[in-house]
Amino acid sequence: MLAELAAALLVVMATPGILRCRAQAPVTQPEQVVDQVWQTVDQKFIDPNFNHHDWRRIHHELQTRRYTSWTQAYAAIRSMLQLLGEPQTRLLDPAEFAGLAQEFTGEVGGIGLVDIWSAVNHTTGGLDILHLVAGSPACKSGLRSQDRIEAVDGNPTRNLSADEVLMHTRGPVGTPVRLKMLRGNQHFEIGVVPEALTSHTVHALVIGDHDKPMGYIALAQFGQKSAQEMRDAIAGLQAKNAQGFVLDLRNNPGGFVPASRDIAGYFLGKGKLVYYSFDQRGTRTAWRTATSLMTDKPLVVIVNRATASAAEMLAGALTDNERAKLVGTTTFGQGMIHEVRPLPDGSGLVIAVGRFETPAGRVVEHEGITPDDDVKSDERESCKNWPPIDRQYEEAIKILQQSIAGFPNPVRPANSGQPEMMITRPT
Numbered sequence: 413m414l415a416e417l418a419a420a421l422l423v424v425m426a427t428p429g430i431l432r433c434r435a436q437a438p439v440t441q442p443e444q445v446v447d448q449v450w451q452t453v454d455q456k457f458i459d460p461n462f463n464h465h466d467w468r469r470i471h472h473e474l475q476t477r478r479y480t481s482w483t484q485a486y487a488a489i490r491s492m493l494q495l496l497g498e499p500q501t502r503l504l505d506p507a508e509f510a511g512l513a514q515e516f517t518g519e520v521g522g523i524g525l526v527d528i529w530s531a532v533n534h535t536t537g538g539l540d541i542l543h544l545v546a547g548s549p550a551c552k553s554g555l556r557s558q559d560r561i562e563a564v565d566g567n568p569t570r571n572l573s574a575d576e577v578l579m580h581t582r583g584p585v586g587t588p589v590r591l592k593m594l595r596g597n598q599h600f601e602i603g604v605v606p607e608a609l610t611s612h613t614v615h616a617l618v619i620g621d622h623d624k625p626m627g628y629i630a631l632a633q634f635g636q637k638s639a640q641e642m643r644d645a646i647a648g649l650q651a652k653n654a655q656g657f658v659l660d661l662r663n664n665p666g667g668f669v670p671a672s673r674d675i676a677g678y679f680l681g682k683g684k685l686v687y688y689s690f691d692q693r694g695t696r697t698a699w700r701t702a703t704s705l706m707t708d709k710p711l712v713v714i715v716n717r718a719t720a721s722a723a724e725m726l727a728g729a730l731t732d733n734e735r736a737k738l739v740g741t742t743t744f745g746q747g748m749i750h751e752v753r754p755l756p757d758g759s760g761l762v763i764a765v766g767r768f769e770t771p772a773g774r775v776v777e778h779e780g781i782t783p784d785d786d787v788k789s790d791e792r793e794s795c796k797n798w799p800p801i802d803r804q805y806e807e808a809i810k811i812l813q814q815s816i817a818g819f820p821n822p823v824r825p826a827n828s829g830q831p832e833m834m835i836t837r838p839t
Contacts, residue, residue: 442485444635445755446474449489449503452753453496455550458764460692463497470495482757498764500528500750504575506758511579516635517681521606524548526665528720528746530574537570538562538594539577539741543718543744543791546610546632546663547798553604556595557718557791563592582606609633610667614641615798619809624816626809627654629673634667636724639674639703646678646706654770656710658808659736660799666721666746677703678728679711679736685771686729689749692765695701710815711736712808716791718743728770728781737815738783739808747776785811 450471452463470492479485504512514520524545529539544551564580572580581589581604588603613635620626623674623745627649631638649657657678667674676686684701691697712801713736715727724743730736749766774781789802799805811815 419751423549435752438764442482442755442757443477444727445477445661445697445759446479446485446488447471448755449761450474450492451499452763456692456751456763457496457501458690458692458748458766459496459498463495465495478636481707484706486759498748499763500555500748501764502575502762504760504762508579508585509754509758509760511582512760513527515582516610518716520582522548522609523553523581523589523604524550524603525578527574527578527582528665528744530578532574533560536560536562537568539569539574541798543663543665545665546630546660547615548609548632549604549607551663555591555593555602555603555604558595560594561591562594562599565590568588585659586722595808596618596743597702610635611637612641613667614645615647616649617655617799618649619658619799620655624655624813625653626812626816627652627657628799629657630660630662631664631723633664634669634671636668636671638668638671642671642678643706644674650707654709655713656812657707658799658805658812659711659713659730660805661719661727662714662716662740662800662804663718664720664723665718666723666725669722669725672722673699674700674703676726677701678706680733681705684733687725687768687770688773689768710812710814710819712815713738714787714808715740715743715781716804717741717744718791721746724776724781725768725770728772728774728776731734731781731784732771732774737811738781739785739787739811740783740804741788743776743780745776745778745780747778783829 454467474488477488486503486505493501493503511585513521515522525541526545529541529543531542533540541555541557541559543557544555563569564577567580569577583589583606585608588605590601590603592601613632615630617628618625619628629645667766673686680701681702682701686699686701689697689699713727713730715738719727719744724746727738727743731738747767748764749768751763751765753761755761769775785807787804788808789804
């Protein structure tokens, strides 16, 4: 798997955030890897001022040291990267990088914890959960945002880095991960069974009534197959005469960026602006859709504070092109583009190489995207169930029904049969 990654000239991949993976030339000595990381940061890191550090002086200091082990080299690299002040720019050791790559391809399972939504508590050494991936095992097991992981499979988190904790939560599908948790003042233990989260990311249902059926599509994250899954979902809902669509992007941490652009095209058509990217030199690149329009029927998108990264790209494209109304709360605000570079010793470098703005020029980093209709709801429910019957969902349905009422009525195909229905409220 890693050999395939390293052989690729350019593989856009993702864990939470926006990641592109590039191969590197063979290097075997620790000091060469240290220098390679410095060179990469010097040439690619988004901040040309390197967080107000003298990057040439740091290079000189690194070159004067002797590295007799990979442990020493990794420590030097991590100290260097910490100076940049960008928490997602970091080194993954070979085990951590292998776990990330295997979870992305579905070779191992995950429980729904991701790096941008995890924060080390420096007082206790625990790992605080900020958000959880929608529909993930962690959500379904009852874990919540603001829970704290104190140990994973018997390993105290105070002795582990955040990436090491996340590595322990990945494993064979069906094999429980044991977590010791803290919620408020309550300690408890729980077993969570990993699933192949990136292998099935789209969940679609027909909702509403027989006269005006609507399509509900939840996109949990962006994987390599998400665009095809979305295409199949839209086609299936159209075959059941869906009059409009709700696209649920809540608790979506982002992911495989090409999927975000392809999905935007299904709702916008070819040649539409999805986002602008900016590199270290400030060069702006316009990224447009390359896929064909699948539907022009009314569309409402639900977002929340856990809608991040590539999901913010998609939401921004749909609202700035006046294609959809956004309902929910302001999004996460992850507007950085990260590149993952495999290193020859098997480790990997995650580095911020750019930032993005919406088609209307809205800055996403730290700001997020403000919805057209601000509606608060309990994130625990939107994380756990599809569709969640909450205020955000009900408001989205209300807006969609109003839009459908003003949209030209389509002709039902002959002999299409009745669509499968789902009640929009619990009975």
